[in-house]
Amino acid sequence: MPGNTKLQNSQWTEQHDAFCLANKIAPAAQFLWRYLTTEGVGEEVEIDLTDFNKQVTKHRGKGYCRLTLKNALAQLEQHRVVNIIRQYTWKIVKIVTRPLDWLKPKKNLQKGNKNYNLQPSNDLSAVHGENSSSNDHPRDEMIAECEEILSECEKAGITFDPEQSPEILEYTLKEVQAAIALFHSRGGHEKDWRGRPKIRNPQGWLLSCLRKGYYLLPESWSFGGLLAALGVQL
Structure with a gap:
């Protein structure tokens, strides 16, 4: 990865690539995992996905959208690559990135008539008494929203x-x-006196409104001025 020394120095190996291929890990999730290996493996660290997205921009010229970032983290959690200890916001989390050896299938050790399930010593979720099912809540909330x-x-x-x-x-x-x-207050799907929609492209209007924050404008703004700013012709 030219121009990205930090990611070049990650602990990424061909075994990581093989794991991603076998488990159909999405490219964005792979890139996030590679980034996380540079932040620390087997220890609790706080991650801001905004910082990760800056690395993405350097690498591919454009960062990921919020949904892609959320899905990437959710997929890594689903495959036990990371354990989310605490989620402060959708982009700031405290996690543990597990070593690749931990992700290999666990073996059962038979001794006498008893089966002993080998627990890796670096499984911090077990040490802290974390219930893995509790980590499903942030992902479920994201999907629901x-x-x-x-x-x-x-x-x-x-x-x-x-x-x-x-x-x-x-x-x-x-x-x-x-x-x-705001869409409804500005005419919504109503038509003008010529029978044409006041807002001809509702999807584009809504996205433009969100991008530019027009829904945050004070009520003192004039109706005509706002329509002109949004490119709506009467």
Whole structure:
């Protein structure tokens, strides 16, 4: 990776590549895992996905969207590559990146008539008494919020395909709801006196509103001025 010394110095091996191939780890998740190996393996560290995205931008010229970052972390957690100790926000987490040896299938040691399940000494989740099922909550909440965002848009008559327009999922539910409220207050699906929609491209209007934060503008702004700023012609 030219120009990215930090990632070049990661503890990445061909065995990591083989694990990713066998488990169908997405490219974004692979890149995140490679980055995490430079931050520390087998120890608790706090990670800001914004810092990771800066490395992504240096590598590929463009960072990942919020949904891609969330999915990458969720996939690593699903395959036990990381253990999320605490999630402060969607992008700031305290995690343990597990060594590759820990991810290999566990063996049972038979002694007499008893089976002993070998527990790796560096499984910090066991040391701290973490319940792995509790780590499913952040991922479940993320999926639920994405579904609710798409549902809110559909109720407003602004349908988004998350694969074609993933940007809508980069914003919070409250932000999307505020933008939809502004959409309705500015005419929504109404038509002008010539019978043409006041807002000709609802999807584009909503995304532009979210990008530029028009839903945060004070009420003192004039209706005509706001429409002009959004490129809506009467």
